[in-house]
Amino acid sequence: MHKSTWKSRRHGRRSQRQNPRLRQHRANERCNTGAEQSPQDSDHGDEEVPSTSSSTAGSSSVPDLPGYYFDPEKNRYFRLLPGHNNCNPLTKEGIQQKAMEHKRLQLLEEEDRQTKKITRMGFNATSLLQKSKLGFLNATSYCRLAHELRVSCMERKKVQIHSSDPSALASDRFNLIMADTNSDRLFTVNDVKVGGSKYGIISLRGLKTPTLRVHMHENLYFTNRKVNSVCWASLNHLDSHILLCLMGIAETPGCATLLPASLFVNSHPGDRPGMLCSFRIPGAWSCAWSSNIQANNCFSTGLSRWVLVTNVVTGHRLSFGTSSDVLAQQFAVMTPLLFNGCRSGEIFAIDIRCRNQSNNWKAISLFHDTSVTSLKILQEEQCLVASDMAGKIKLWDLRTTKCVRQYEGHVNEYALLPLHVHEEEGILVAVGQDCYTRIWSLHDTHLLRTIPSPHPTSRTNIPSVAFSSRLGGVRGVPGLLMAVQQDLYYFPYS
Numbered sequence: 001m002h003k004s005t006w007k008s009r010r011h012g013r014r015s016q017r018q019n020p021r022l023r024q025h026r027a028n029e030r031c032n033t034g035a036e037q038s039p040q041d042s043d044h045g046d047e048e049v050p051s052t053s054s055s056t057a058g059s060s061s062v063p064d065l066p067g068y069y070f071d072p073e074k075n076r077y078f079r080l081l082p083g084h085n086n087c088n089p090l091t092k093e094g095i096q097q098k099a100m101e102h103k104r105l106q107l108l109e110e111e112d113r114q115t116k117k118i119t120r121m122g123f124n125a126t127s128l129l130q131k132s133k134l135g136f137l138n139a140t141s142y143c144r145l146a147h148e149l150r151v152s153c154m155e156r157k158k159v160q161i162h163s164s165d166p167s168a169l170a171s172d173r174f175n176l177i178m179a180d181t182n183s184d185r186l187f188t189v190n191d192v193k194v195g196g197s198k199y200g201i202i203s204l205r206g207l208k209t210p211t212l213r214v215h216m217h218e219n220l221y222f223t224n225r226k227v228n229s230v231c232w233a234s235l236n237h238l239d240s241h242i243l244l245c246l247m248g249i250a251e252t253p254g255c256a257t258l259l260p261a262s263l264f265v266n267s268h269p270g271d272r273p274g275m276l277c278s279f280r281i282p283g284a285w286s287c288a289w290s291s292n293i294q295a296n297n298c299f300s301t302g303l304s305r306w307v308l309v310t311n312v313v314t315g316h317r318l319s320f321g322t323s324s325d326v327l328a329q330q331f332a333v334m335t336p337l338l339f340n341g342c343r344s345g346e347i348f349a350i351d352i353r354c355r356n357q358s359n360n361w362k363a364i365s366l367f368h369d370t371s372v373t374s375l376k377i378l379q380e381e382q383c384l385v386a387s388d389m390a391g392k393i394k395l396w397d398l399r400t401t402k403c404v405r406q407y408e409g410h411v412n413e414y415a416l417l418p419l420h421v422h423e424e425e426g427i428l429v430a431v432g433q434d435c436y437t438r439i440w441s442l443h444d445t446h447l448l449r450t451i452p453s454p455h456p457t458s459r460t461n462i463p464s465v466a467f468s469s470r471l472g473g474v475r476g477v478p479g480l481l482m483a484v485q486q487d488l489y490y491f492p493y494s
Helices: 002-018 020-031 039-047 092-113 125-133 139-152 166-171
Strands: 068-071 076-079 160-162 173-179 185-191 197-203 213-223 227-233 241-246 255-260 277-280 286-289 298-302 304-311 317-331 337-342 346-351 362-367 372-377 383-388 393-397 402-407 419-422 427-431 437-441 447-451 464-471 477-484 487-492
Touching: 139 427, 139 437, 139 447, 173 227, 173 464, 173 477, 173 487, 185 227, 241 286, 255 298, 298 317, 304 337, 317 346, 317 372, 337 362, 337 372, 346 372, 372 419, 383 419, 419 464, 427 464
Parallel strands: 160 213, 227 286, 286 317
Antiparallel strands: 068 076, 173 185, 185 197, 197 213, 227 241, 241 255, 255 277, 286 298, 298 304, 304 317, 317 337, 337 346, 346 362, 372 383, 383 393, 393 402, 419 427, 427 437, 437 447, 464 477, 477 487
16 A cells, blocks of 8 residues: 555656646645636736637746646646547547637627716717817817717617528528629628628618618529639729629639629619620739729739739730739729839829720739738828738828828738728728627727627628618618628617
């Protein structure tokens, strides 16, 4: 009896000598036990967004031990190696997913319980009206702050979608939604269960409370190619076509396709059914339609180390060589410039009056630290908003080529996520890889609202949103539309 006890103790001391790192972390764990059990630290950990560390407590005093996971509730380490517990193996991804889901459910519960939310301390409808009457606010500031107040009080409502094929609505997952200029139509890209993508247009004219019913207009046009970029195109009239950049597969090269909106629903009775136009453009990452009179009937595509500007009517092309992949594009309207955001982090403008033989086509050059995923030019064309794969959103002054504001809180690591800028309401909207929709004040970068996804968080189920001051047309009301999985949600001004 004594002999076996002595052997077990000797075996324990030997294992500790063979693993001094584990002994070091156990000693640190005992030293930090009192700090981890304090209520201040535990509360702080509940409020933090889960990080990439294996510890979900958010406490910097707990060391990260490779191959182990620290449980703050049980105050001990657990192994992460597969095979240790085949029925329920622990992984970093699973632990992070569980923590993110717990936080999402908490925020959803708070959203449902709290109807009146505060965007700024001491800011409400009464104080806003009093300041306006006393002359402390001009008309522009009053309208901007009123929009902020209404945005903070938006409540989630589910929209009923009617279609000629109800079974497809239950299985096809929303990948992208994009509102047209008048905000009375949504172009949708849906991932089909059997593989590939399907396109449709949702008419928003029935988006009125309390019914909230819209109709999905579909077409048999079907592609199994990945859609890299989409934008509305005004060829025959305003938003008469949809421009899509499709990736190539196998021996089929990539292409840019002009899809007539009349193939889905004819909003202009006098129009004839449009023809589908395809341009062989391999490997396009981004696209943009020109509303500039100096590049009439033209669209641009951003490729790997190339920018192509194509005239739809004549077929004439201009090419510009770049040093990196072009991931985002937008034409200016008042000046003959095409702005491009690159994987290298550079943002540059092309003077479209120059020909490809010229060496002076680069007009403006700005730099982010990592890949630029989206850019938007403001109405006066003196400023530009851009986001990158580090989650940075910056407002650039094009006259001084300097960053003047930065919007904090956006989450992105590698995805091409869009930005939505609405100057009339003075807000900036972006959806992060954590599936949270964030709304900032464009004026002072204040984070006004963080909206959790109604569905479990997943990198493959990032919501797609559209915001407008007149959803449903000229007589529509302001609000936010959110498409996630098979559902469409409406956040109207209350």
